[in-house]
Amino acid sequence: ETPLKGAEIPLKGVETTLKGAETPLKGVEIQRASQVAALLDCQHGEELKSDEGSEVVRGEQPSPHKQDITSGALSPWGAGEGGHAPREAKGGCSHAPLPSVKASPQKEQQQEGDACRLPPPPHPLPERGGSQLMVMQRQDELVPSRKKYQLVPRQEGEESHTTFPCPVSEPPPPPPFAKDFQWTIADTRMLLGSDLPILTQGDHPAISLRLREKGKPVTVLTGLDYWLDNLMCNVPELMMCFHLDGVVQNYEVIKTEDIPHLDKNCQFNRQEVLEVAHNVLGFLKANCTREGHTYWLCRRAGEEVVKLYDLSSLEECEERSGEEFSNPFATSVANLLYRMAKNMLKNTDETINAALVHMLLDNCIELLKQNTSTKMLVSAYYLQALLVITRVEVTGGSEGAASREQVPPAKHPPNVAPPGGQSTSGITSSETKYLLVNKLLKPLSFIEAEPTLPSLSFSNDQERLRVGLDYIVKALILLGPTKQWNQWQQTCVVMLLCLSAAAYQALAEACFSVNRLGRALRYARYSILCGESSAMSSSAGHVPGVERAEKLYSAWMVCGDIHCLSTKLSNNFSSHLEDFKLENPEDMPIINVTANPSVNGRKNACMTLHTDLESSLLRSIDCYELAHGQLAQLTGNTIEKKRKVQEHVGNSWNELGTYYKQLASLMDHRTDSRQVEKLWVSSHDCFQKSLHTFQEADNAVNQALVYVNLGALMVSCARVHGLPGASGQRSEFSQQEKVFYTKAADFYISGKQVLRGRSACPGVWDQLVMDLSGVYFTMGTVLQNNAPLSSLTPQDVEREVVEVLMKALTHTEALLNTIDKEHPKYAALSGQAGNCHYQLASLYQKSAYGFSSTQSKQRQSKTQAEKHYNKALQLYLPQYHSVEMLRTNVEKALLYEQQALGKQQVKYLKCVLGCLLDTETILPERDQDTDGQLLTVLVHRLQTVLKQLMSVLTKKGESPQLLQQLKLMYTSVLKPEQYKSTQELVSTLKDLYQQAQK
Secondary structure, three states: OOOOOOOOOOOOOOOOOOOOEOOOOOOOEEEEHHHHHHHOOOOOOEEEEOOOOOEEEEOOOOOOOOOOOOOOOOOOOOOOOOOOOOOOOOOOOEOOOOOOOOOOHHHHHOOOOOOOOOOOOOOOOOOOOOEEEEEEEEHHHOOOOOOOOEEEEOOOOOOOOOOOOOOOOOOOOOOOOOEEEEEEEOOEEEEEEEOOOEEEEOOEEEEEEEEEEOOOOOOHHHHHHHHHHHHHHOOOEEEEEEEEOOEEEEEEEEEHHHOOEEEOOEEOOHHHHHHHHHHHHHHHHHHOOOOOOOEEEEOOOOOOEEEEEEHHHHHHHHHHHOOOOOOOOHHHHHHHHHHHHHHHHHOOOOOOOHHHHHHHHHHHHHHHOOOOOHHHHHHHHHHHHHHHHHHOOOOOOOOOOOEOOOOOOOOOOOOOOOHHHOOEOOEOHHHEEEEEHHHOOOOOOOOOOOOOOOOOEOOOHHHHHHHHHHHHHHHHHHHOOHHHOOHHHHHHHHHHHHHHHHHHHHHHHHHHHOOOHHHHHHHHHHHHHHHHHHHHOOOHHHOOHHHHHHHHHHHHHHHHHHHHHHOOOHHHHHHHHHHHHOOOHHHHHHHOOOOOOOOOHHHHHHOOOOOOHHHHHHHHHHHHHHHHHHHHHOOOOOHHHHHHHHHHHHHHHHHHHHHHHHHHHOOOOOOOHHHHHHHHHHHHHHHHHHHHHHHHOOOHHHHHHHHHHHHHHHHHHHHHHOOOOOOOOOOOOOHHHHHHHHHHHHHHHHHHHHHOOHHHOHHHHHHHHHHHHHHHHHHHHHHHHOOOOOOOOHHHHHHHHHHHHHHHHHHHHHHHOOOOOOOOOHHHHHHHHHHHHHHHHHHHHHHHOOOOOOHHHHHHHHHHHHHHHHHHHHHOOOOOOHHHHHHHHHHHHHHHHHOOOHHHHHHHHHHHHHHHHHHHHOOOOOHHHOOHHHHHHHHHHHHHHHHHHHHHHHHHOOOHHHHHHHHHHHHHHOOHHHOOOHHHHHHHHHHHHHHHHO
8 A cells, every 4th residue: 555656656556467468477488579469379369479579578378267356357557447348339430339337336436545455376366358468579679560460250160289197177278369469668568469449530530438327436546557558559538428327417528648647546757657568568578588487476565565476486496495385386387387388388380389388397397296297297298299299390410319408597697686685485585586665766778688498409300209108108107007097088099099190100200211121110100000090089079080080191101111012121021020020128118009900911911021022012002002991081181191102002003013014024934934924914914904093093104104104014025035946946927926916016016106206305215216116126137137938038038127127217316306416315216327327238138138139129139238228337436335336337348349350350359348447436445345246347348359350350450559558458458466456557547549540
């Protein structure tokens, strides 16, 4: 009741709560504004969103079901009997008639001068009304924001993203404020919520409405309440509605600036009031700096000191005193910390301060360890596990366990101590901060301490997930034996198993990424067991079926990928098997509570590592099908997930088809023909299943790749049918070979048709073209070398060979003209095109000198042969195709030599010699680097042509100088051993021949 120094107002209200505080600052905490939305409860289906980046302080939300410390609802700063208008009169600029109301008898009897007695802590929470403090921040630290806080209605039927346990009955959330706004007092900016009804009419754009019993004077506290509400809401006028026994008598409009001097009963200095508020707020900001701590601000009647208690430090007091001490705040503070952490976790914003939530839950657990509140302790462990498993990212750090730095207590600025330094309720002065009332009207300076948080970092995902599983194990141990579980415990087990499934599934993926396949499959098995068990529980409805199906889908996909990859790492299979069989004792408390009657033999086989490749691939297909079965329980668009499953299934069928094809190629067809053909059929069926699956997934590229494998299978079948028999003789080109080669070409053409052009996938398109050209080339070469003359005439064989080789040439040259010379496949394509021309030239050369060829046919064939030899030499690249170029030059020289008859004999012999000498640029410096047989043929042909040319020139008596040079060349070629290599010999001969021509 003692008035402030220099003020004419009593202290009623100062000792209980600050103006705008929805509670006596119980649970005040310092946050970054990115967590404001997490701290402010979403009420009645509304969510608060913000992009502010400043530092804020917020009090705990009120509990409407609790009664106030006075007989009526006490508004902030000691609102009197006027109270607040009903909530139906929402704020804003709406037109509304002034109501006729009946005054409450309780409020008429309430005396404003009654002293407020504070009961023992914890302090009861007043009902919310008027303007209430939500957050505050220093004005000089505020960064202008482009967006304001806004309430976003939640869609009807929308569910929370994460399911949380409910260990204690929580009060219903308070209704939302009618208006949210920012208010600046000195250097502090606050975010306020207000239910003040604001009306508008005619010349009054904004006016607040108050009900007042006629004849009853307006006291200083009531006037102070009216003035602050209007000031905070920026309302210029106040309309007083005077009534008598509920009947409206008259109205009076009062300007806001006139309220402090309304009459003799309502006189106060508004500047002093603002100075008091500024000093108290600064005192709170300077001292309420320890994250997650709960503070209690109070002033007992008759005392000249406002005290701030740190309730979270009571446990430390007990430890230092060494005495038995019953903490009366432990359960309530733990409950507060738990609800704060849960509300922050409900925020789906990825920028959530995980270290802060972790610290809140750690403090909650520490407070509950000496109590019997098992439910809340289990729930706190669950939230810890949920935080670490789903909301913490790996940020590196020191090796080993998570870095949990010990944070020293925040350094608080020195404050004025009370007389005698006495403590209250056993709380020592080190946990209590003081503020003398007689100092409130003087400018005070506060040093704001920067809050510190323990870091929450992990070196890798496996370490993070193991920590989360440790929390789950602790929760399961607290729940006790399985047979004693009640409904709530079963619900907790379901949620813990569902979270365990997510952790094990993530562990499986982490191990799979580093090729630890045995360990990955073991974790995937644990994930499936936990997921299946949570689905079978009688309380499974507490965990959404969609969430369970999502985890089971992911776990089965990982299992399938592990089986598929295990076929590629068969060398280290023993180590993978050891990892799979090695069980971690830390996992057993979780696995022991899983019930698995639905895990049948097929599922067990899918969760076991297999030694043979065929079983692994078949089990991978089973796993993908089990994953596909979970898609029916998922909501929303599952097309992408279905396509992913189909692609993985198609890949496994493709791998199995390749395995059967390779197995058939290793067997002897002559002795195991039936087994080989059976493997061919199995391989073909697997490829067809893969093709069908990729068609359902609408994956054109993979369809084309399967067509490549089908074509390769047909080529393999054709080659086996063309192998020499028991006598070692190769039979004629058979009809079966032709059928298989034709089917291979058809598959490659189908692959091209699926892609519809090179732009779809250049790499696969190029492979299809090269393989298609290779099939035609191989078919033409085999047909030419092993002509079926028993069933076809030579002319028919020649026509078919030319037709097939021209198809090969067409496809190759079309692709060759599309790519540039720097393309990695340019050399291979160029060589393939050169081989086609060489084969055609060889065919025409053989046809030109056939027994049944006519003279015109011979001339035409010789011309075609020469043309294709020249094109082959143009396409061959010396650095890649030196042997082919050497063979082509020798064959071309033979074509000219066959024409060296009659009057043109000298001309054609010179052409032969020129072709042979042109090999000088393509011969290697060492004979060991090329085909020795070709070098022998080259030297022999040089000897022959030089001898023939000298003989012809001697008979004709022409060119004696040329004849002399030819003799020197012939002498050199007869002694090739005197040269280091054939290349040096040919180079010497070429120099001598060029001198003779000059």
